[in-house]
Amino acid sequence: MRKGLLVITVAAAINGCAVSTTTTEFSKKLPYPKQTKTTTTDYLSCFGDMLTEYRYAAGNGTIDPLRIAIVSVNDSTNVSTVQYPNSEIPNDFTNMTLSIASKIGGPIRLVHIPKDNEIISAYQYGATPGKKDPFFNTYGASHYRQDTIQIYGALTEYDRFIRNARRSRDASVEVGGGSGETELEFSRFDDKNTARMTMDFYTAHGFVGDIVNHSSSTNTVKLFQRGHDRSYGISVDGNSLGYAVSHSIVDARHKAIRLLIEWGMIETLGKYEYIPYWKCLPNSKNQAVATFKDLIGNDSVINFSSLQQPDKESEETEEDSTLIDKRDKDLMLSVKSSYDFAEYVDDKIREHVPRPLEPSSTEITDSRSGKIFKVQFTSKKELLSGLLKLYQKNSAEYNAMGLDVVLDMLHQDFITNGVLSQQDDKFSSDMYLALWLNAPVRRNARWAY
Numbered sequence: 001m002r003k004g005l006l007v008i009t010v011a012a013a014i015n016g017c018a019v020s021t022t023t024t025e026f027s028k029k030l031p032y033p034k035q036t037k038t039t040t041t042d043y044l045s046c047f048g049d050m051l052t053e054y055r056y057a058a059g060n061g062t063i064d065p066l067r068i069a070i071v072s073v074n075d076s077t078n079v080s081t082v083q084y085p086n087s088e089i090p091n092d093f094t095n096m097t098l099s100i101a102s103k104i105g106g107p108i109r110l111v112h113i114p115k116d117n118e119i120i121s122a123y124q125y126g127a128t129p130g131k132k133d134p135f136f137n138t139y140g141a142s143h144y145r146q147d148t149i150q151i152y153g154a155l156t157e158y159d160r161f162i163r164n165a166r167r168s169r170d171a172s173v174e175v176g177g178g179s180g181e182t183e184l185e186f187s188r189f190d191d192k193n194t195a196r197m198t199m200d201f202y203t204a205h206g207f208v209g210d211i212v213n214h215s216s217s218t219n220t221v222k223l224f225q226r227g228h229d230r231s232y233g234i235s236v237d238g239n240s241l242g243y244a245v246s247h248s249i250v251d252a253r254h255k256a257i258r259l260l261i262e263w264g265m266i267e268t269l270g271k272y273e274y275i276p277y278w279k280c281l282p283n284s285k286n287q288a289v290a291t292f293k294d295l296i297g298n299d300s301v302i303n304f305s306s307l308q309q310p311d312k313e314s315e316e317t318e319e320d321s322t323l324i325d326k327r328d329k330d331l332m333l334s335v336k337s338s339y340d341f342a343e344y345v346d347d348k349i350r351e352h353v354p355r356p357l358e359p360s361s362t363e364i365t366d367s368r369s370g371k372i373f374k375v376q377f378t379s380k381k382e383l384l385s386g387l388l389k390l391y392q393k394n395s396a397e398y399n400a401m402g403l404d405v406v407l408d409m410l411h412q413d414f415i416t417n418g419v420l421s422q423q424d425d426k427f428s429s430d431m432y433l434a435l436w437l438n439a440p441v442r443r444n445a446r447w448a449y
Helices: 002-016 043-058 094-102 116-126 253-272 329-340 380-394 403-416 429-437
Strands: 066-075 108-110 149-175 182-205 217-236 239-250 341-346 349-354 361-365 372-376
Touching (some): 066 253, 094 149, 094 253, 182 253, 253 329, 329 341, 329 429, 349 361, 380 403, 403 429
Parallel strands (some): 066 108
Antiparallel strands (some): 149 182, 182 217, 217 239, 361 372
């Protein structure tokens, strides 16, 4: 009884006299901010170079700005809302997209679209006596130039668990008996979850609101979450000693979204501007002279789907030698079509007419009134001359030559290298596509604008 009372008294004294000290200290030595990059970030400037050079060719020696407006890029799956526990992503990616688009450089011009809070603030400012009228009174479709395009994007798929693989192993061994009995234990648990994100982008004409055909992009990235648990134990006569370790790796969701936006912007603008954008992607294996007939031929020549990267459940790195050069067949066919045919769009009239070889007017008949009128389209020779000037500017061997001589030399070079056949005329769509696909692009060309 005395010992029990003594223990209780000592415990009460210790608890009653317990001292708790909490110290909070702020460090003044903060590290410098680090630049956020993905495997595609450095390729945005490459696309800026290409955009500058190809707009130089399309402008036949001039570079007009490409005006784009990032209207909305958000999460349309709603997994970013509070209804979903542990939602790891934001619900609006517009600011991230604006930042990425501005890194492209070159002729890109970002058109500002006022947000709701800006309009409300402008209204409140304008409602004050003596202040200017709110700017949204004069803001409308006229704010855009006719060639301004709008960019829309959304995260359209977010499958948290498309695959789950678990593996566990347990083992125990007993040795000895009676006094000194020893037991050894080991356990191992591995868990791997696979998630999938898909993001879509498309463009619209800001002046008329039409969605631009064949200029959308849909890209998917897989994310992995891996966990490893290990435990070891030894027991002697019932006395145990153990060790356990747990390690988990989760692919960053925000970094995955940034990668999808970078990839999507390059692809969407590349398709809109008729640029072989894939040459700027990290999985591109560009050859000295790129052939294309196998890529755009029928299935008896080559199955285009076989060029796509096979689906893998394992991680892929930028050093992966199995990555292939994914060329866009539809884009190349669009380039050929736009060279062979010109599109006329007017009030209730939309017609494709054969593009003239020489600069000349083309007759178009109004199906309603039967009236015939003439329209001047860019000729095939004018389109060819734009690309030829790009070769002439960027290749020293062509600097002092006339465009006709450059065309003849390149035509013969393409035949020699197997890009074209002897039957391909130098004014054919295949010749134009060969020039377009192999056009020389200078490094840092975006700074020339």
